[in-house]
Amino acid sequence: MRLSSALASLLVWTAAVHASDVLELDAYNFDSVVNQEALILVEFFAPWCGHCKALAPHYETAATALKDKNISLAKVNCVDQADLCQQHGVQGYPTLKVFRSGEPTDYTGPRQDEGIIAYMLKQSLPAVSSVTTANFEEFKNADKIVAISFVADSAEPPSSFAAAAEKHRDDYLFGYSTDSELFAEADVTPPAIVLYRKFDEPKVVYSGDAASATSEDIEAFIKQHMIPYxxxxxxxxxxxxxxxxxxxxxxxxxxxxxxxxxxxxxxxxxxxxxxxxxxxxxxxxxxxxxxxxxxxxxxxxxxxxxxxxxxxxxxxxxxxxxxxxxxxxxxxxxxxxxAGEVKPSLKSQPVPEEQNETVYTVVSSQFEEIAADINKDVFIEFYAPWCGHCKRLKPTWDSLGERYSDIQDRLLIAKMDATENDIPPSAGFHVSGFPSIKFKAAGTTEFIDYNGDRSLESLIEFVEANAKNSLEKPSATHTPEEATPEPTSETVETPTHGHDEL
Incomplete structure (x- = not known):
């Protein structure tokens, strides 16, 4: 009997230790849970995803902290619930969405526990909260930046202030006060707009006419003072x-x-x-x-x-x-x-001594020369060595290079390691995700984006539709029996996001 009691206690303790305040959702309970919640944050994740693993402990801590505030956090395993995740437009992991009575918006906040907590608490408040002498101290210290509109002759906040608050409710706290006792305590003369900050000068008063300030004026005022020195x-x-x-x-x-x-x-x-x-x-x-x-x-x-x-x-x-x-x-x-007297630093690998591959390797120091060559069509992939999508594209891109290897004087299939080579400012573009594929037609120096799928057929079709030079190969000097067969098609996954540096 004692053993059974001890075992029961151990099981209760184990369940408590491993209990999670994060709700688990699937296709069967998703709508019934999410639709009845006034506010809920849902993470769509994959168990193998490194970013998801890093988020997990922060998400658990936030869920526990927000439970007392009646704000729920939930998660969906997209490996087990692929159709559900596709239904909600999930293309990368983790994807977080805020649902209000079943209506989703993208979560744009931090991914550490304190940031998640602060973000969701803001979501639970009205865009503009009423501030009185009773809650003034607590409210003005509730976030890093708090904006308060003091008005004497209206029971509602000015419409321009309310518009700015609605637009930036995810970013800052907004309040308004008609409390005459608070005007004296806060040392303000209404109408006034005041920023309270947890850095530098803790109180900043709007210097313009608060009564006639537009929502754009208020946004500009906050933006000017939102960042510490x-x-x-x-x-x-x-x-x-x-x-x-x-x-x-x-x-x-x-x-x-x-x-x-x-x-x-x-x-x-x-x-x-x-x-x-x-x-x-x-x-x-x-x-x-x-x-x-x-x-x-x-x-x-x-x-x-x-x-x-x-x-x-x-x-x-x-x-x-x-x-x-x-x-x-x-x-x-x-x-x-x-003063414009400092030139940007451009990182570049050495120019290859030999080009032995069918895909031409480009480095930063020669990019402008290739871009300025109006005699060639150029189809170039910007990649990162660590990028899984780039690795899967490589055999297809190599096959494309092999197909046009005999006419490199007219059409250059190229690649550039964008982690080791900077794109010069003269290019007129930069890349933020990998792989990024761009095309420059002969007769111009302007690059356009390739947004098609990654199959060999689609890449060939794009080249044939956009190249200005002839794609006809030189006359063959070998017998038909020696001809190299055309490469087969291979479809490659499209990238969903770029590399995070911070």
């Missing part, structure tokens, strides 16, 4: 900097060394104030993100290191690594960059 960048906030539209100035440094961090952030803060609106400044952990430093053309592993990146154009401007990183060298580099 200097902050540490990582997966949680990287997208904030990307969407700001400003170049990003990185200081790669050992972030655990507080004394060293303090020495550098003091002058970076002064510099950030000087060039405000032209650059964003961040520190970044040189231990965790040394691979990202290499992507920004920092060649060595000597820290600290400094580099400016134009994210949208994928251009990099590293400080000369032979120079010491200090206030003088960094300030000069920044001012010279703003």
């Amino acid at each position: 200097v902050d540490e960048v990582g997966p949680n906030n990287y997208q904030v900097y990307v969407t700001s539209g400003l170049p990003l100035a990185y200081l790669f440094i050992d972030v655990s060394n507080e004394e060293l961090i303090g020495q550098h952030t003091d002058y970076l803060t002064k510099l950030a104030k000087e060039v405000k609106g032209k650059l964003n400044f961040v520190t970044i952990d040189s231990n965790r993100f040394s691979d990202h430093a290499k992507q920004l053309n920092i060649k060595g592993n000597t820290w600290p290191a400094f580099v400016i990146q134009e994210v949208a154009k994928q251009l990099k401007y590293p400080l000369d690594e032979n120079l010491e990183v200090n206030e003088e060298t960094v300030s000069n580099h920044v001012r010279n960059y703003i």
